Amino acid sequence: MNNLKKLILIFIYVSLATWALPNFAFAKIMDSREIEIRAKEEKNNPRSLFPVRAWVDKHVVCVSFIEVAKVATVIVTNTKNGEVTTNIYSSPEIVSVLLSDGMYKIEIRYGSKSFVGNFEIE
Secondary structure (H helix, E strand, O other): OHHHHHHHHHHHHHHHHHHOHHHHHOOOOOOEEEEOOEEOOOOOOOOOOOOEEEEEEOOEEEEEEOOOOOEEEEEEEEOOOOOEEEEEEEOOOEEEEEOOOEEEEEEEEEOOEEEEEEEEEO
16 A cells, blocks of 8 residues: 555656646746837727737837738837838738837827837847
C-alpha cells in the first residue's frame, strides 16, 4: 500500500512539473503595448468595449478590427513634426503601420465611426 501512495505522489509531482512549470520557466517577454483608444466624439453613454483595438509592437503599430469594416482609414500623425501617414484598407481584419521613434496620434475611421488614441515609440 505504501508503494502505491509513493507512485501516486510521484505521478502527481511529475504531472504538475510537466504542465505547470513550463509556464513559469518560459514566460514570454511582451514587447507590445496597448494603445488606449477612445471614441473621437465622446457621448454621454461611455462604451467599455470598442470595435477596434490598437497596440505598438516595437516600431509597428497594429490595428485589429473586431467588427467587419468594408473600408477603413488609419491616420497616424507625428505630433512633433506634423508628418501624417494615411492608409486606406478594404475589408481589413488586422493592419500594421511601420513608424520611427516619436510621439504619435492615431485616428481610425470606418463607416460613421471614428476612434483616436495617443502613443509613443521609443
